[in-house]
Amino acid sequence: MSFLKTKDLTFEYIRRDDEGNVESVVTAVDNVNLDVHEGQFIAILGHNGSGKSTLAKHINAILYPTEGAVFVDGMDTKDKEKLWDIRQRAGMVFQNPDNQIIGQVVEEDVGFGPENMGVPTAEIWSRVEESLRAVGMYEYRKNSPNRLSGGQKQRVAIAGVLAMHPKCIVLDEPTAMLDPNGRQEVIRAVRGLNEVEGITLILITHYMEEIVHAHRVFVMDKGRIVMDGTPREIFSQVDKLRELRLDVPQVTMLAHELRKKGVDIPEGILTRKEFISEIKKLYGKVY
Amino acid sequence: MSIVIEHLNYEYSDSNPAGRKALDDICLEIEEGCFMGIIGHTGSGKSTLVQHLNGLLKKTSGKILVDGEDIDGDDCDRKALRSRVGLVFQYPEHQLFEVDVFSDVCFGPKNMGMTKKDAELKSYAALKLCGVEDDLFYRSPLELSGGQKRRVAMAGVLAMNPKYLILDEPTAGLDPGGRKEILNLISRLKKENNMTIILVSHSMEDVAEYADRIVVMNKGKIVFNDIPTNVFARYKELENMGLKAPEVSYIMHELKEAGFNVDDSITTVDQAVLNIYQRICR
Numbered sequence: 001m002s003f004l005k006t007k008d009l010t011f012e013y014i015r016r017d018d019e020g021n022v023e024s025v026v027t028a029v030d031n032v033n034l035d036v037h038e039g040q041f042i043a044i045l046g047h048n049g050s051g052k053s054t055l056a057k058h059i060n061a062i063l064y065p066t067e068g069a070v071f072v073d074g075m076d077t078k079d080k081e082k083l084w085d086i087r088q089r090a091g092m093v094f095q096n097p098d099n100q101i102i103g104q105v106v107e108e109d110v111g112f113g114p115e116n117m118g119v120p121t122a123e124i125w126s127r128v129e130e131s132l133r134a135v136g137m138y139e140y141r142k143n144s145p146n147r148l149s150g151g152q153k154q155r156v157a158i159a160g161v162l163a164m165h166p167k168c169i170v171l172d173e174p175t176a177m178l179d180p181n182g183r184q185e186v187i188r189a190v191r192g193l194n195e196v197e198g199i200t201l202i203l204i205t206h207y208m209e210e211i212v213h214a215h216r217v218f219v220m221d222k223g224r225i226v227m228d229g230t231p232r233e234i235f236s237q238v239d240k241l242r243e244l245r246l247d248v249p250q251v252t253m254l255a256h257e258l259r260k261k262g263v264d265i266p267e268g269i270l271t272r273k274e275f276i277s278e279i280k281k282l283y284g285k286v287y
Numbered sequence: 288m289s290i291v292i293e294h295l296n297y298e299y300s301d302s303n304p305a306g307r308k309a310l311d312d313i314c315l316e317i318e319e320g321c322f323m324g325i326i327g328h329t330g331s332g333k334s335t336l337v338q339h340l341n342g343l344l345k346k347t348s349g350k351i352l353v354d355g356e357d358i359d360g361d362d363c364d365r366k367a368l369r370s371r372v373g374l375v376f377q378y379p380e381h382q383l384f385e386v387d388v389f390s391d392v393c394f395g396p397k398n399m400g401m402t403k404k405d406a407e408l409k410s411y412a413a414l415k416l417c418g419v420e421d422d423l424f425y426r427s428p429l430e431l432s433g434g435q436k437r438r439v440a441m442a443g444v445l446a447m448n449p450k451y452l453i454l455d456e457p458t459a460g461l462d463p464g465g466r467k468e469i470l471n472l473i474s475r476l477k478k479e480n481n482m483t484i485i486l487v488s489h490s491m492e493d494v495a496e497y498a499d500r501i502v503v504m505n506k507g508k509i510v511f512n513d514i515p516t517n518v519f520a521r522y523k524e525l526e527n528m529g530l531k532a533p534e535v536s537y538i539m540h541e542l543k544e545a546g547f548n549v550d551d552s553i554t555t556v557d558q559a560v561l562n563i564y565q566r567i568c569r
Binding site: 046047048049095149150151173176177178179180181182206208209242244245246247249250251253254257258261263272275276279280282283284 | 327328329330432433434459460461462463464465466489491492529530531533534535537538541542545547556557559560563564567568
């Protein structure tokens with residue numbers, strides 16, 4: 001079932017001078033048509049300024065289309081009456097956890113969302129518990145968020161969104177400020193939500209290795225969707241990705257470079273396991 | 288000439304006993320002309336350490352000598368120190384504040400007491416070095432893209448002509464293309480301008496590729512201080528500290544375990560391609 005649909009979505013940042021005359025128009029999102037199904041794990045790639053974040057902000061009605069339309073779970077985001085329903089269905093997690101954690105204690109922070117929605121107190125606490133358990137932060141529920149690591153803070157932020165029982169979570173570079181361990185914690189937690197709870201994930205990232213398990217990848221450039229496919233299809237096009245100021249995981253690059261030297265290894269290798277087994281297939285008999 | 292750190296300790300003044308000691312008996316020499324990478328998980332003390340090097344934080348005990356001069360000595364000229372040891376923060380674009388790009392870059396050298404003309408010449412050269420195009424010079428810094436802002440902020444530090452350049456996660460939040468541009472610029476500063484580079488990073492791949500030496504920090508202490516190959520050979524210990532080796536190191540280990548005669552101390556993709564090709568594919 002379709003969860004998110006954008007129809008010819010265009011968004012322009014319009015700058016005006018003191019008299020209100022238009023000074024400049026920047027088209028940040030340009031005629032984008034997306035169709036994301038419930039339960040999918042979608043990744044969006046693109047260089048800085050390609051329009052990813054602007055697109056993401058349309059999904060929970062922080063921004064509205066200049067032209068075209070966005071439908072979240074069948075609701076038009078321009079429909080003001082549906083605003084809270086839309087924000088509850090599609091939660092958002094930003095880059096810097098410090099900007100979105102407000103509570104003095106972890107469990108209070110996670111409870112803020114449902115409380116704000118008017119959920120009865122008893123249910124708030126059960127939601128807080130299940131959300132913190134889902135991201136593996138339950139044992140920290142009485143801690144102060146200030147004392148947590150970056151990865152832990154980000155998981156608390158995710159739990160805060162989860163407690164609103166969304167159908168979809170949009171993550172805008174959630175790991176950009178984290179160390180390798182923190183990155184892994186966050187990615188594991190959100191993949192778990194997708195696989196176990198069936199929550200639709202839309203992950204924006206600059207770390208290519210985080211998206212090898214995505215169901216579908218969109219690549220943006222100048223506000224448009226320029227590539228669309230499975231991770232394997234996308235990562236098979238190393239040169240094109242580089243032109244778009246992107247990259248591929250190291251293992252993919254290694255296979256690509258060997259292939260250029262004449263080794264008969266396929267493009268779009270995504271994991272170490274695949275790489276080792278391809279090398280074994282080709283050269284294993286020597287031993 | 289070098290930066291020498293002897294038995295440096297730093298304690299936060301608040302009374303939480305668990306997290307009080309941010310730096311614990313740090314001894315380190317940073318030789319002139321080297322490219323040093325500093326890695327460690329969040330909260331391991333990396334940023335606290337580098338903020339001591341130009342006197343932004345005041346040690347609890349120990350000694351820091353920059354080119355032989357004690358930076359906490361009474362006769363130490365702090366202003367001169369800060370132009371000699373330049374520090375680019377994480378998210379340096381948050382420090383841009385002037386009306387246009389050019390004035391922003393001029394602020395540092397003018398503040399150092401340079402004449403207007405000298406400051407402008409230095410700033411122009413620094414902006415060029417960082418690859419900032421002329422037509423951006425009179426734009427407001429707020430209008431630039433993330434990568435552009437970061438280069439302008441770096442130019443602001445470079446305009447003060449530092450001998451030692453410290454960068455605290457300069458590529459956080461940049462796209463892979465921007466990341467590569469910044470790292471190539473840093474490595475050029477080292478090669479062509481003979482600058483000493485101290486790079487704090489969360490990317491094992493980046494330090495493996497660019498640094499001559501890697502310092503690993505954990506709980507306020509230095510655990511390793513060695514060349515990249517030797518540091519990443521201890522990947523199991525790194526994992527226990529919340530770090531890891533570059534992906535390509537794991538590939539080499541797994542190939543070796545599978546019985547292939549490859550060099551498992553390799554830490555960059557280029558080396559790996561060559562090694563696998565020569566040892567296996569030929």
